[in-house]
Amino acid sequence: MKSDPEDRAFFEQSVVQLLDRLFGAALRLTRNRADAEDLVAEAVAKAWAQFAALRDRNCFRGWLFRILTNTFLSACRRPHTVSIEALAEAEADCEGEAAFSIFERLHQPFLLWWDGGPEQDFLNKVLREDIERALDALPEAFRLVVVLNDLEGFSYQEIADMLGVPVGTVRSRLSRGRSALQKALWEQARDAGLSAPKPESADPRSVEHTEGGSL
Amino acid sequence: MNKIRLIGCEEALNRLFDYLDHELDETRRTEVEQHLKICRSCYSRAEFEKRLKGRLTAVGTEPPSDEFGRRIRALLGGF
Structure with a gap:
């Protein structure tokens, strides 16, 4: 996918700004640093792949946290997920x-x-x-x-x-x-x-x- | 805005977390605020819960390691 430089700049800047919060949430969800790092990285990669579908950029934060949460909850990455x-x-x-x-x-x-x-x-x-x-x-x-x-x-x-x-x-x-x-x-x-x-x-x-x- | 009613401690405490979470409409919020102005016990409770929530909010921010910061920047750089 060829990305628009303006989209890319917006995405990068927004993620960097939210990184401490994303990591804070991920750390409390996963309860250890290594898993929290993987969770944030996976969520950011997924978010970029879906970025074109985000209509309102004012909703970026909620949208990114939703991806983070769903990534955490997705059963395939964690076999012992809560039933x-x-x-x-x-x-x-x-x-x-x-x-x-x-x-x-x-x-x-x-x-x-x-x-x-x-x-x-x-x-x-x-x-x-x-x-x-x-x-x-x-x-x-x-x-x-x-x-x-x-x-x-x-x-x-x-x-x-x-x-x-x-x-x-x-x-x-x-x-x-x-x-x-x-x-x-x-x-x-x-x-x-x-x-x-x-x-x-x-x-x-x-x-x-x-x-x-x-x- | 609907008419503001005087509410008692039980009703105020039932609504306390909705109030602190900014989930009440204006009328119901004002009713809680009025009660907190006249009831020292509920006011103290509200102050306690607000401070505890503030402590929780602080936990929501955690700087990642420098190494992870580099990993994310590398990831973003590859997009």
Whole structure:
């Protein structure tokens, strides 16, 4: 194929600009650098082959991520890909389970004066590698939507289009994924002794009430 | 724009992630914002979730190795 120099320049510049994001997403999808590199390279090669079919260049980013996602999901490159059954199982596991919230575990209304409270303190102590580890532990179907929304900023509709599922499915997987992510972060922090869980019998009235005091 | 209703904590928290993800229409977004202005607990929750989301967004960017950068440039150069 003889390529138009202007097309080629646009394509190259766009890919170079997006490379850190493509690699960031690929790394969390594949969970190792070698596979992430192969995934990005394969997606870029596929994208170039299909570039003539892209009508609106403003959609380049979503289009490229869709190719990246589909390349990741394509069964032939990964024999141990997640099956529909495994996905249904992961979703059933969470059925009826209340969403896990770090905030609810840590928040103490009577400690609001304390520099944002223990929940903000938790966020200050959590490292990037803690977040990466918690993400890597998510079931694939949940990890995918969390990566596309929280990490890469795609809307529910864009993700639904990429994955070929209804928007409601994106929303529910995202909510379950976030709950599982917070639970994993919480358990890692607890195992590392990072945060002492709120005492079960804590009685707010036994703590000096300081609201309205000197802030 | 539809009439803005006063909403309670339960409704605000149910909509919280849609709100933080910019998935609400203007009326529903304004209702959540109004609630967050008057409810300290929900405001703290929103701030926490927003910051956690920000930490996740930062993880979405990862510079590849120099070697991989060269590999991609070579690939692009061959098109």
